[in-house]
Amino acid sequence: MSVADILDERRAFSFEVFPPKTDAGMEKLIGEGGVLEHLYELNPDYISCTYGAGGGNVGKNLEVLDAIKASGKTTPVTHFTCIGNTKEGIKEQLNTYLEHGVDHMLALRGDLPFGWTGTNGDLHYATELVAFVRKEFGDKFTIAVAGSPEGHIACRSLDADISFLRQKQDEGADYIMTQLCWDMEQFERWLDKIRNAGIWLPVDVGIMPILDQAATINMALSRNGCVMPRELCEIISKNWIFPNPFDKEPFDANVEGKKASFKEAGIEYTIKQIDQYRAMGIDGIHLYALNKYEDVTRIVKESGLKDYV
Numbered sequence: 633m634s635v636a637d638i639l640d641e642r643r644a645f646s647f648e649v650f651p652p653k654t655d656a657g658m659e660k661l662i663g664e665g666g667v668l669e670h671l672y673e674l675n676p677d678y679i680s681c682t683y684g685a686g687g688g689n690v691g692k693n694l695e696v697l698d699a700i701k702a703s704g705k706t707t708p709v710t711h712f713t714c715i716g717n718t719k720e721g722i723k724e725q726l727n728t729y730l731e732h733g734v735d736h737m738l739a740l741r742g743d744l745p746f747g748w749t750g751t752n753g754d755l756h757y758a759t760e761l762v763a764f765v766r767k768e769f770g771d772k773f774t775i776a777v778a779g780s781p782e783g784h785i786a787c788r789s790l791d792a793d794i795s796f797l798r799q800k801q802d803e804g805a806d807y808i809m810t811q812l813c814w815d816m817e818q819f820e821r822w823l824d825k826i827r828n829a830g831i832w833l834p835v836d837v838g839i840m841p842i843l844d845q846a847a848t849i850n851m852a853l854s855r856n857g858c859v860m861p862r863e864l865c866e867i868i869s870k871n872w873i874f875p876n877p878f879d880k881e882p883f884d885a886n887v888e889g890k891k892a893s894f895k896e897a898g899i900e901y902t903i904k905q906i907d908q909y910r911a912m913g914i915d916g917i918h919l920y921a922l923n924k925y926e927d928v929t930r931i932v933k934e935s936g937l938k939d940y941v
């Protein structure tokens with residue numbers, strides 16, 4: 633059953649992992665007793681694997697997808713970007729995925745590498761990639777597309793961004809996977825707006841678990857420019873671990889204690905977000921697992937996600 637069919641029928645839940653750079657990291661992810669095996673125990677509807685814009689890590693991406701496929705436990709979904717690629721190159725890579733039994737993809741433009749002003753490839757936007765895949769491959773792929781509840785960081789307006797999302801639907805996308813969004817008001821506003829714009833595709837909400845203070849701040853401020861709700865700011869400030877240049881007193885070095893209490897509060901925040909999304913009747917929950925399983929397992933179990941998505 634395709635993920636699109638599952639989302640039509642009932643609520644779904646899934647994970648996202650990334651291809652590790654080192655052999656040791658790969659072993660920890662796909663090896664015996666590794667992270668993937670622990671994630672399978674939670675019965676996800678699919679596991680997606682990221683793809684380096686430009687295809688730099690395509691070998692490792694395929695190795696992870698092969699492992700998921702070979703397990704027979706869940707559906708592998710690849711992320712795929714059109715950055716720096718020709719139409720021929722894209723066709724070749726997508727044929728390779730099909731040969732490996734991977735027929736689900738998240739069709740993306742990809743993040744532009746520093747200093748680039750365009751994709752330097754034959755296709756310029758995800759809308760074109762979706763159209764191209766449908767033209768060349770018909771219905772062989774189930775196609776997810778990215779949606780940004782706060783607007784893509786480079787979009788000229790939220791309305792323009794939503795009109796391009798509508799175009800992805802018109803070109804034949806099957807469902808939407810969203811960018812992280814920690815502010816429920818932003819998310820609700822976006823959901824209303826996309827439904828008013830005639831976008832009826834199922835929405836699979838991307839959730840970034842809040843586990844690490846530096847990563848959370850980096851994600852919000854330098855990567856996505858997303859809204860930090862008051863509650864999340866309070867969690868950060870109560871557990872602040874960075875030296876303050878204006879402090880006269882020596883820096884409080886209880887860094888480990890604060891990291892632990894930050895994580896505890898972050899996990900609670902993440903579980904509350906899952907509750908809110910579910911109460912909103914959302915179609916799917918997609919947890920960015922960050923190649924970890926302990927905290928993710930706790931979130932899935934304590935939120936009840938495993939038993940009643």
Ligand code: FAD
Binds near residue numbers: 741784812838
């Ligand atoms: P697009 O939809 O093409 O949008 C890009 C920008 O162009 C937006 O500002 C949009 O408003 C504008 N735009 C769109 N269409 C048009 C048009 N026709 N004319 C003019 N302007 C237009 N990146 C990776 O490199 N690898 C990954 O594995 C990866 N995984 C991701 C997973 C998820 C769930 C999400 C949400 C994002 C992921 N990304 C990944 C990041 C993504 O590649 C970036 O956000 C990228 O900058 C935009 O990709 P997109 O598909 O949203 O682009």
